[in-house]
Amino acid sequence: xxxxxxxxxxxxxxxxxxxxxxxxxxxxxxxxxxxxxxxxxxxxxxxxxxxxxxxxxxxxxxxxxxxxxxxxxxxxxxxxxxxxxxxxxxxxxxxxxxxxxxxxxxxxxxxxxxxxxxxxxxxxxxxxxxxxxxxxxxxxxxxxxxxxxxxxxxxxxxxxxxxxxxxxxxxxxxxxxxxxxxxxxxxxxxxxxxxxxxxxxxxxxxxxxxxxxxxxxxxxxxxxxxxxxxxxxxxxxxxxxxxxxxxxxxxxxxxxxxxxxxxxxxxxxxxxxxxxxxxxxxxxxxxxxxxxxxxxxxxxxxxxxxxxxxxxxxxxxxxxxxxxxxxxxxxxxxxxxxxxxxxxxxxxxxxxxxxxxxxxxxxxxxxxxxxxxxxxxxxxxxxxxxxxxxxxxxxxxxxxxxxxxxxxxxxxxxxxxxxxxxxxxxxxxxxxxxxxxxxxxxxxxxxxxxxxxxxxxxxxxxxxxxxxxxxxxxxxxxxxxxxxxxxxxxxxxxxxxxxxxxxxxxxxxxxxxxxxxxxxxxxxxxxxxxxxxxxxxxxxxxxxxxxxxxxxxxxxxxxxxxxxxxxxxxxxxxxxxxxxxx
Amino acid sequence: xxxxxxxxxxxxxxxxxxxxxxxxxxxxxxxxxxxxxxxxxxxxxxxxxxxxxxxxxxxxxxxxxxxxxxxxxxxxxxxxxxxxxxxxxxxxxxxxxxxxxxxxxxxxxxxxxxxxxxxxxxxxxxxxxxxxxxxxxxxxxxxxxxxxxxxxxxxxxxxxxxxxxxxxxxxxxxxxxxxxxxxxxxxxxxxxxxxxxxxxxxxxxxxxxxxxxxxxxxxxxxxxxxxxxxxxxxxxxxxxxxxxxxxxxxxxxxxxxxxxxxxxxxxxxxxxxxxxxxxxx
Numbered sequence: 068x069x070x071x072x073x074x075x076x077x078x079x080x081x082x083x084x085x086x087x088x089x090x091x092x093x094x095x096x097x098x099x100x101x102x103x104x105x106x107x108x109x110x111x112x113x114x115x116x117x118x119x120x121x122x123x124x125x126x127x128x129x130x131x132x133x134x135x136x137x138x139x140x141x142x143x144x145x146x147x148x149x150x151x152x153x154x155x156x157x158x159x160x161x162x163x164x165x166x167x168x169x170x171x172x173x174x175x176x177x178x179x180x181x182x183x184x185x186x187x188x189x190x191x192x193x194x195x196x197x198x199x200x201x202x203x204x205x206x207x208x209x210x211x212x213x214x215x216x217x218x219x220x221x222x223x224x225x226x227x228x229x230x231x232x233x234x235x236x237x238x239x240x241x242x243x244x245x246x247x248x249x250x251x252x253x254x255x256x257x258x259x260x261x262x263x264x265x266x267x268x269x270x271x272x273x274x275x276x277x278x279x280x281x282x283x284x285x286x287x288x289x290x291x292x293x294x295x296x297x298x299x300x301x302x303x304x305x306x307x308x309x310x311x312x313x314x315x316x317x318x319x320x321x322x323x324x325x326x327x328x329x330x331x332x333x334x335x336x337x338x339x340x341x342x343x344x345x346x347x348x349x350x351x352x353x354x355x356x357x358x359x360x361x362x363x364x365x366x367x368x369x370x371x372x373x374x375x376x377x378x379x380x381x382x383x384x385x386x387x388x389x390x391x392x393x394x395x396x397x398x399x400x401x402x403x404x405x406x407x408x409x410x411x412x413x414x415x416x417x418x419x420x421x422x423x424x425x426x427x428x429x430x431x432x433x434x435x436x437x438x439x440x441x442x443x444x445x446x447x448x449x450x451x452x453x454x455x456x457x458x459x460x461x462x463x464x465x466x467x468x469x470x471x472x473x474x475x476x477x478x479x480x481x482x483x484x485x486x487x488x489x490x491x492x493x494x495x496x497x498x499x500x501x502x503x504x505x506x507x508x509x510x511x512x513x514x515x516x517x518x519x520x521x522x523x524x525x526x527x528x529x530x531x532x533x534x535x536x537x538x539x540x541x542x543x544x545x546x547x548x549x550x551x552x553x554x555x556x557x558x559x560x561x562x563x564x565x566x567x568x569x570x571x572x573x574x575x576x577x578x579x580x581x582x583x584x585x586x587x588x589x590x591x592x593x594x595x596x597x598x599x600x601x602x603x604x605x606x607x608x609x610x611x612x613x614x615x616x617x618x619x620x621x622x623x624x625x626x627x628x629x630x631x632x633x634x635x636x637x638x639x640x641x642x643x644x645x646x647x648x649x
Numbered sequence: 650x651x652x653x654x655x656x657x658x659x660x661x662x663x664x665x666x667x668x669x670x671x672x673x674x675x676x677x678x679x680x681x682x683x684x685x686x687x688x689x690x691x692x693x694x695x696x697x698x699x700x701x702x703x704x705x706x707x708x709x710x711x712x713x714x715x716x717x718x719x720x721x722x723x724x725x726x727x728x729x730x731x732x733x734x735x736x737x738x739x740x741x742x743x744x745x746x747x748x749x750x751x752x753x754x755x756x757x758x759x760x761x762x763x764x765x766x767x768x769x770x771x772x773x774x775x776x777x778x779x780x781x782x783x784x785x786x787x788x789x790x791x792x793x794x795x796x797x798x799x800x801x802x803x804x805x806x807x808x809x810x811x812x813x814x815x816x817x818x819x820x821x822x823x824x825x826x827x828x829x830x831x832x833x834x835x836x837x838x839x840x841x842x843x844x845x846x847x848x849x850x851x852x853x854x855x856x857x858x859x860x861x862x863x864x865x866x867x868x869x870x871x872x873x874x875x876x877x878x879x880x881x882x883x884x885x886x887x888x889x890x891x892x893x894x895x896x897x898x899x900x901x902x903x904x905x906x907x908x909x910x911x912x913x914x915x916x917x918x919x920x921x922x923x924x925x926x927x928x929x930x
Contacts, residue, residue, distance in 0.1 A: 120742065169920050179682040179741040180874060180919055187867045187912050194905050304863065308749060315742075348757060351750035355729065358742045 071240045075233055078323070082229045091221050095293075098225045100333040102289045103306075105235050107314045107325035109282030112239055115319035116248065117275045118255035119167075119177045123189030124310050127159045127280045129302020130192060131287030133203055136297045139212035148215060156284045163280030168273030173470065175258045175268065189307045196299040208298030215292050228289055232326065235282055239322045242278075246503055247512040249492075251275060253500050256489045263449060263483075264504035264563065265475030309333070312354050318366020327365055391520035394505045394564055399478045400462040401566040401599040402427040403448065407457035408467070410440075410447055410623075417443045419623040420457065425616075430593055430600045432610045434634075435620035436643060441603045442484060444620065445569050449474040449481050461567070475505050478598075480565030484572050486552035488544050494555060495540035498525065501559035525562040527595060531588055533580075549576045557588070566598040573602070574609055582606075586613050619643075652777035654900055660785045662892035663792035667847035669869035669888050670799075671840035677878040678816050678836050679734050682741040685725070685748035686869065687862025688755075689841045693718055693848025694857045695755060697766040707769060710849060718845030721751070722838045730837055731830070735819070748862070756859045768853040788850050800881055812836065868895070871915040877925025886926055890914070 082101070086094050106128050114120045134155045142148050170181055196203045203209060218224050242248040250271060253261050258268050291297050300306065310329075317328020332350070339346040357364055403425045410418040418440045425431050433441050446452040447467060448459055454467040461477055474481065489497050502520040503511070511517045529537050535551045536558060547555065557573055573589065574582045586609060593600050604610050610617060610631060617634045619626040627637045634640055672686045696714030700707060725747060733740040770784040803809040814822040815829050823829045847865075855861070868891055876887020891911050899907030918925065 118738075120738075122745070166916075170916060172920060174923060177738070179737050180870075182741060183682075183867065183870050184912070184916060184919070186863075187871075187908075187915075190863065190867065191905070191908050191912060194908065198903075198905055304860075311745070312749075344757065347753040348750065351746055351753050355743060355746035355750065358739075358746055359729065359732070 068244075071237060071244070074240065074323075075237055078236060079229070079233055082232065086225060094225055095221055096334060096337065097330060098228045099290075099293060100330045101228050101232050101326070102286050102293060103310065103313065103333055104326035104329035105231055105289070106283040106286035107310050107317065107329045108235050108239060108322065109279030109286075110310055110314045111317070111319040111322070111325035112242070112282075113275055113279040114314065115321075115324075116242075116251045116255065117177075117272065119272060119276065120182045120311070121185045121276070121279060122182045122311060123185035123187070123192075123304075123307050124279065124283050125302055125304070125307040126185070126189045126192045127163065127283035128287040128290065128306065128310075129196065129297070129299075131155050131159055131284035132291040132297040132301050133196065133209060135288045135291035136209040136212055137202075139215065139291070140209070145216050152215070152288055155288060156281050159284035160277040160281040164273040164277040166273075167276035168269045171269035171272045173269075175262060175471075177255075177258075177272070186304075186307070189302065190304050193299050193303040196302050203297075203299070206299060208296050210296035212291075212295070214295070218292070220293060220295065224289075224293060228293070231285055231289060235285070236322055236326070243322075245513050245515055246499070246507065246517050249496055249500060249518075250503070250512065253489045253492060253496075256491045257487060259471070260483075260487045260489065260559075261500070262471040263474065263481050263487075264501055264559070265472050266504065267470070267472045309336075312350065315354055315357050316364050318364030318368075318370075320363055321366030321370060324364055324366025327369070331365070388519050388521040388526075391502050391522045392506055392511075394522075399566055400427060401478060402461070403567060403599065403601070404460040405444075405457070406460060408444075408447060408454055408459060409456035410443055410452050411455050412452075417452070417623055418447065421620075421623070421625055423618065423625050423628065425599060425601065427599060428593075428597055429615035430589070430602060430613055432614035432617045433601060433603045433620060434605070434607075434610060434617060435626070438622075439620040440623040441620055442571055443623075445481060445571055445601075445603070448569065449479060475563055475565060478566035479569065480560045480563055480567070481569040482556050482560045482571060482573055484575070484603075486549070486556045488552055488556050488559065490543075490545040492544060493540070494536060494542055494544060494547070497544060497555060497559055498536075498540070498562065501525075501562035504563045506563070522562055522564060524564045524592065524595065525558060527591070528558050528561060528588055531584070531591070533584055534588070535581075550578065550581050553577060553585070554581075557585070561592050561596075564596060566596070568592065568596075568598065568600045570600065570602045572604060574604070574606065582609065589613065652779045653781065654896070656776065656779070656781050656785070656789075657900070658893050658896045659789050661896045662888055663789045664847060664851055665865075665868060665872060665892040666796065666885065666888045667792050667850070668844055668865045669872045669884055670796075671843040671847075672866070672869045673873055673878065673884050674843075675837055675840040676737070676873065678812060679730075679833055680737050680740070681730060681733060681837070682737045682744065683730075683840070684741055684744040684866065685751055685862075686744075686840075686844055687864070687866030688748045688751040689718055689722065689844040689862070690848035690851070690865045691755065691857075691859065691862035692721060692751065693845030694852040694855070694861065695759065695764070696845070696849045697852050698759060698764050698857065701766070714845050714849040715842060718841055719838060722841030722845075723834070725841075726834045726837045731834070734833055748866075752859045752862070759859070761859060763856040763858050765856060766852050782854075784853060791850075796881070796885075808832075808835075868892075868911065871911050873925070874915045875918050875925055877927040880927050883925055883927025 085097055106124055110121060110124050135152060138148055138151045142151065170184065197206055214220060214224065218227060250266065254268055254271060262268055290301060313328035313332050314325040316332055317326065318324025336346065405421045405423045408418050408421040421444065435441055443452055447454050450469045450471045450473065458465045459467040466477055499518055502522060502525065503517060507517060528534065534554060536554055544552065544555065553573060553576065560568065574585050577585060589600060590613065614631055616628060617631055618628045619634060619640050621643050626643065627634060627640050668690055672683060675681050675683045693714050696717060697710045699717060700710040700713045729743050729747060733743060768784045770787060772783050773780040774783040774786050776786060811827045811832055814827060815832055819829055872887035872891045875890050877883035894914060895907040895911050898910040
């Protein structure tokens with residue numbers, strides 16, 4: 068908290084000093100680029116934190132500016148104006164939210180398509196603004212309105228802009244210090260894991276896009292007041308492109324970076340564009356260099372030199388935990404029923420009518436040769452693969468063909484074959500995300516106190532001797548050994564206390580000691596939770612030590628099931644493992 | 650539907666197909682989202698202008714186009730694209746910068762204003778009972794012939810197989826003795842050249858200006874979204890739907906509606922059929 072106050076006080080001091088240092092025209096220009104900077108901060112947040120690059124942010128900027136001009140033209144009462152302007156920001160946010168959550172639904176990447184659609188949107192909004200003369204005034208634009216509360220464009224408005232800049236900076240910096248920001252960084256890192264932890268990532272992306280749209284709208288509102296005229300260029304492609312360049316050069320990973328980029332590059336551009344004809348070319352080259360060689364931009368440069376000047380001691384405070392609120396996993400009966408389940412990928416048949424019902428409690432091991440469809444069966448359960456025929460039921464309800472993020476809601480947690488964790492985050496941040504999974508309500512994501520949650524299952528797991536995580540909570544996951552990542556992912560999966568736990572080769576890559584430890588914590592979880600654990604395993608000694616029942620899959624079908632000894636003496640199972648083709 | 654409208658739609662589709670094939674090859678095979686693809690179309694369209702300003706006869710605009718676009722593409726591949734194979738998001742950013750750079754350079758050389766070039770084949774032909782510009786008819790036929798040859802060649806030639814191997818597993822293909830880095834740059838330059846030729850062919854029928862590329866980038870990307878990556882059938886279907894819809898809406902209402910139409914359709918596809926109609930898997 069102290070850091071946010073400090074940075075913003077410094078920012079405020081600098082911005083307030085500007086009117087005393089420069090003449091009013093320069094202050095006016097700086098005000099304009101600060102306005103653009105607010106919109107760029109929104110882009111920086113979305114691009115640097117969430118990993119989505121919006122190429123059409125000027126659409127929200129320009130359309131809000133038009134709306135502001137219209138509001139100021141038609142309404143005189145200040146309170147009404149303020150309410151309507153707040154409405155403009157709200158509408159921008161809601162539209163952005165709906166749009167992004169629709170486009171991202173059913174996907175687990177932020178591929179280039181979203182950027183291109185936003186690009187198309189801004190081009191079309193510029194066209195519409197130029198042609199819908201009755202509403203927008205066409206190419207002449209809208210003008211002749213008074214500013215909000217009659218504020219002086221060359222005086223008081225600058226203070227209003229400074230207020231808005233401080234507001235956006237405080238909001239974005241606070242995001243970094245609450246779980247909402249952590250979820251965003253996790254999304255840029257590993258969206259699939261986040262979905263398996265029950266986070267509806269398309270909704271989160273929608274929310275993040277809405278945040279950036281609201282900032283663009285706020286900037287647009289100020290812009291309309293500042294310029295006194297709104298033309299189609301304010302919602303155009305060129306402004307969008309410039310906003311992205313300023314953000315990149317200023318530094319997308321830093322809250323103040325885009326602001327710096329907008330003021331510095333924007334101001335330089337306006338000065339040099341006419342006198343130095345190679346300026347735009349130079350700027351384009353600068354952008355390419357930043358993208359390829361210095362993705363942190365100026366922000367990182369400044370940040371590094373500041374932290375070099377102010378060497379601060381890193382205090383590793385003892386983490387305090389309190390009990391997490393109860394999960395929202397319903398009291399589902401945990402037997403899984405496979406009813407003639409078929410899965411096809413293209414022409415290849417993966418599952419050919421799996422017919423089986425598990426017991427509600429205990430440890431079920433799935434074995435089978437490579438390509439038998441073991442992992443695909445898990446994918447069908449958690450929604451990564453489409454079930455083309457038949458269905459999977461839990462507690463009498465069909466769970467096939469849902470989104471991956473819905474699995475946890477019906478009590479299903481899953482550990483993947485290759486440990487899937489958030490590599491760029493610290494161990495405690497990984498665990499924290501898994502604690503929020505299925506427990507956090509929207510307000511919890513904006514409270515720093517939610518960082519300190521710990522569930523009974525996680526506490527129990529971490530207190531087991533020799534678990535290689537307890538003393539590494541501040542380490543980056545990318546520096547953990549493969550085996551330790553297995554334990555981390557296991558911990559993250561059980562933290563939410565799922566009733567049905569799917570484990571895909573949890574002992575792969577573990578030493579003998581670690582394997583014993585792993586089987587012990589698996590058993591321990593089953594005893595404490597009294598639910599179902601389904602385990603894919605190749606190592607028969609592990610199967611023998613852990614399984615209450617064994618299921619053999621072969622060529623996408625159930626070949627046999629029974630106790631370990633029954634399976635061991637089953638002739639058809641022997642044939643398959645001995646190389647027979649039955 | 651009048652026959653002029655049909656011919657107009659055919660014209661739009663064949664130009665769009667010519668632009669999209671390059672984007673599709675580079676995106677589908679190299680996983681490079683080339684945001685500068687439209688600028689390559691734009692440079693191709695400037696080829697006749699360059700030819701004229703060099704004082705060369707108009708016949709030479711084909712080699713001028715191939716050389717100019719080829720050199721630009723080769724430089725881009727060597728300096729930037731090479732490091733970004735298989736990284737669609739990073740390539741999007743870098744080529745976005747490239748697109749700005751190319752536009753600014755062209756603007757510096759030729760100015761911001763419109764240029765126009767005259768058609769090498771003035772006059773009209775009588776097709777389907779109407780008179781239609783002969784030049785466009787020739788181009789439509791030429792594009793379809795080009796696609797027929799390309800498909801036949803890709804299916805039979807060794808390079809086609811090598812490309813498929815590279816797309817499937819680049820490291821293994823490399824280990825099998827395929828020079829993947831040369832093959833990749835070949836793919837990129839080929840994709841760029843098709844864009845350049847599309848631009849050159851387009852030049853006599855439009856106003857040439859530095860910003861013209863954006864529109865082609867977006868439409869060809871939407872064609873890939875709708876049609877799906879990885880097959881010529883998908884590409885043709887996507888191009889047909891996007892080109893057809895835009896021309897039809899454009900003729901019935903105006904261009905803005907045509908644009909809105911394809912945008913909504915593409916969002917609809919991304920939402921409900923994210924892999925397009927003809928998905929490769």
